[in-house]
Amino acid sequence: MAAKSKTDHRPVAPALLRWYDKHARVLPWRSRPGEHADPYAVWLSEIMLQQTTVATVGKYFRDFMQRWPTVEQLAAAPIDDVMKRWAGLGYYSRARNLHACAVMVAHDYNGQFPDDEAALQKLPGIGPYTAAAITAIAFGKRATVIDGNVDRVVTRLFAIEMPLPLSKPEIRAQAETLTPDKRAGDFAQAMMDLGATICTPKSPSCNRCPLTEVCDAYAQGIADTLPRRAPKKPRPVRHGACFFVTRPDGAVLLRKRVAKGLLGGMMEVPTTPWLDAAAEDYSEFAPLKAKWKKRMGLVEHTFTHFHLILTVFVGAAGAKEAAKAGGVWTAQDELAGEALPSLMRKVVALAMPDEGPLFSKQSKK
């Protein structure tokens, strides 16, 4: 049979909204029925939720909302404070864009987020998904919100067999036909809830799904095989070393990474370049002269596109030598509050194995 045409209107939204009214998840950033949505809270949560799970975002969202309850207060905060509070969430350019966006909204928009997709998308860190989500959820205007959940749900509803990301235009075209004029925000959140709890990637719970009557993939018995994806490239392994050095007063030497690129703007235990093979001798990269002792074991960390294996050296520097080193000497009891990404918390945990759960819980090895 022929594929459904783009004008095919299935009664998806009514059935899904009925399901949502009954089963909507209670989430920290989700306003209760009847309550006015706070565009600032919607925006903040959507930025945090980019490629990040609901469970992980929860405590970060509450911390940010308590510390900076309004966009003006966030805009007035030092960027380094924002980076510290973002540490561990990943994709650190989001934190820089978050602050830049807050400044623009506070200064150029009088503290009020614009309420249309085009204007929102001009702001740093706001792309097609986030602009649509804010438009629909915060302002109640019609917008088609497409995230990974929607990709999956729509692919199955219409049994789209073309693999992602080639099927993106088709998914968008079909999703546009589903978006209702009213309650577009609830509809978007319902699609995402459905994808997160029922229409899951591996073993979808079609027996509990409110949309089986209008789902092509279900009718064909292929829901669990969709969406197809282009094969992924292998993840290369890179190697390097870190130098954990203390001063006579116990302070530890940290450095700030350059603002752009991997872990941009975050702090680090001074590290060598990360190369394809482990080096015999890393001493040329040491931040200062010291008697370096290699820690037993390795720090391993998987990034999106490569796996990293780090050797950790520990050393003690004299006051005179320490004064010549570039970087920031940081008291040990302040390390946990620094803008250290998870990789560097693993390094600290290996270097200071007796320093308790603040860091040791970050490392499973």
Add this chain to the structure above:
DNA sequence: GATTCGTGGTT
């Protein structure tokens, strides 16, 4: 259009 950006939970 393809890459580059983190991290942790799930299967």
Add this chain to the structure above:
DNA sequence: TAACCAAGAAT
């Protein structure tokens, strides 16, 4: 346990 992948954006 290794693979998968999550409320994507920027370049």
